[in-house]
Amino acid sequence: MKLTEAEKLAIQKGEALRTMEDGIEIITVRADVYQQTRNVMYDDGPLSEEERLSALKSAGERAGWNDPEMDIYDQDV
Secondary structure (H helix, E strand, O other): OOOOHHHHHHHHOOOOEEEEEOOEEEEEOOHHHHHHHHHHHOOOOOOOHHHHHHHHHHHHHHOOOOOHHHHHHHOOO
16 A cells, blocks of 8 residues: 555554545554554443443433333332
8 A cells, every 4th residue: 555645644643544445435544543443442341330321221212211201100109
């Protein structure tokens, strides 16, 4: 891969390069930048308590539990 001076400078600064090849968008980044991003995006370890609660909240909202008509279920009987 041949890079222009501007592209080399962008890569040195940690920026991504976007190109198209045969209709496929390709993003090129430095290896260390890729590894940092990969570690964040592909963490397959157990969820933290905060991540677990956030996932449960999101699932509940998608299921409609944030609808005001559902407030009755929050009341103690």
